[in-house]
Amino acid sequence: MHLYIHVPFCARKCSYCDFAIAVRREVPSAAFATAVEREWESWQTHPAWAGSPAVDTIYFGGGTPSRLDPAMVTRLLTRFRQDRSVARGAEVTLEANPDDVTPERAAAWRAAGVNRISLGAQSFQANVLAWMHRTHDAAQIGAAMDTLRAAGLDDVSLDLIYAVPDDLARDWPADLERALELAPTHLSLYGLTVESHTPLGRWTARGESLPADDERAAGEYLAAHERLSAEGFEHYEVSNAARPGFRARHNAAYWRRAPFIGLGPSAHTGFAATRSWNVREWEEYRRRSESGQSVLADSESLTEEQVELEDLYLGLRTAEGVPASRVPESVRTAWLGSAWATEEHGRISLTPEGWLRLDALVGSLTRR
Numbered sequence: 001m002h003l004y005i006h007v008p009f010c011a012r013k014c015s016y017c018d019f020a021i022a023v024r025r026e027v028p029s030a031a032f033a034t035a036v037e038r039e040w041e042s043w044q045t046h047p048a049w050a051g052s053p054a055v056d057t058i059y060f061g062g063g064t065p066s067r068l069d070p071a072m073v074t075r076l077l078t079r080f081r082q083d084r085s086v087a088r089g090a091e092v093t094l095e096a097n098p099d100d101v102t103p104e105r106a107a108a109w110r111a112a113g114v115n116r117i118s119l120g121a122q123s124f125q126a127n128v129l130a131w132m133h134r135t136h137d138a139a140q141i142g143a144a145m146d147t148l149r150a151a152g153l154d155d156v157s158l159d160l161i162y163a164v165p166d167d168l169a170r171d172w173p174a175d176l177e178r179a180l181e182l183a184p185t186h187l188s189l190y191g192l193t194v195e196s197h198t199p200l201g202r203w204t205a206r207g208e209s210l211p212a213d214d215e216r217a218a219g220e221y222l223a224a225h226e227r228l229s230a231e232g233f234e235h236y237e238v239s240n241a242a243r244p245g246f247r248a249r250h251n252a253a254y255w256r257r258a259p260f261i262g263l264g265p266s267a268h269t270g271f272a273a274t275r276s277w278n279v280r281e282w283e284e285y286r287r288r289s290e291s292g293q294s295v296l297a298d299s300e301s302l303t304e305e306q307v308e309l310e311d312l313y314l315g316l317r318t319a320e321g322v323p324a325s326r327v328p329e330s331v332r333t334a335w336l337g338s339a340w341a342t343e344e345h346g347r348i349s350l351t352p353e354g355w356l357r358l359d360a361l362v363g364s365l366t367r368r
């Protein structure tokens, strides 16, 4: 079993952000913890707990979980452990922004049982960070890494965003080097996408911002793959690379379609072929929680074909790929001939060139 807690609060909205967030100067930490505890309670009688599976990973994502009062992180983790068996050595991740990392918070997270931090760096270039509306500067990223390590939090992943608009004159290789100098255990690389209802979407619609073209996006992605591989990182999933032994177990659970419970506004839950998701906005989540209503927005049951397709899609995202027998021979031959895939020990997996075309390649399987 895997748990995800969506903490929606942010200090400011980043220009590209499409997540369910609530911008708050003062974070209503206690109200949030109370609402999440109520939702957690409502899950306790669910059949998914039959057989008493241990909780193997817990992930505080957001939003910006590092803005939550650390005492509430402690309170929630304590409650989860009281009610359910949490595996010895469970991976407990908390997403943090560099400017939130203080010695006090880092020590409190560690004491609460957090053992992995995902740090939102995005870039080390001042004009890029300002354009993204990030609340931190480059120096704060390095300072946060030092503070986390001093508190005993050594397993730190850095997020970077590539393919930002040309006019920012972003030096991507330099950003990669700055990230590597900080010796993270893990890196997540996300291509900038333009969502219409974000500031970036509006800038793009008005012609004030021109997205990077596919060629440059692909070039930056492949350059990162080469540089990180040379540095000993395993590029083990489309957007993720890790030092050996430091792959993200929580994310890997999604790719395996393992059962997970999502708590908090907009969080998704999945068991077998059933998916459900919560109301998106914090205020509605809170209102429903306080009045004793369900916070679920909706649910769906996947058909056998949809499960099969999801399996293929998720499997092809990973370096382990899927059994070769699940890809028709003519498609396999085309992929292998185009260097988009490799076949080994009866499994077919996409190369980075293939990952750049993931949606189209999976689409070619479904159109058959």
Ligand code: SF4
Residues within 6 Å of the ligand: 009, 010, 011, 012, 013, 014, 017, 018, 019, 021, 062, 063, 064, 097, 120
């Ligand atoms: S900190 Fe993260 S969740 Fe919050 S606005 Fe920025 S990108 Fe979105």
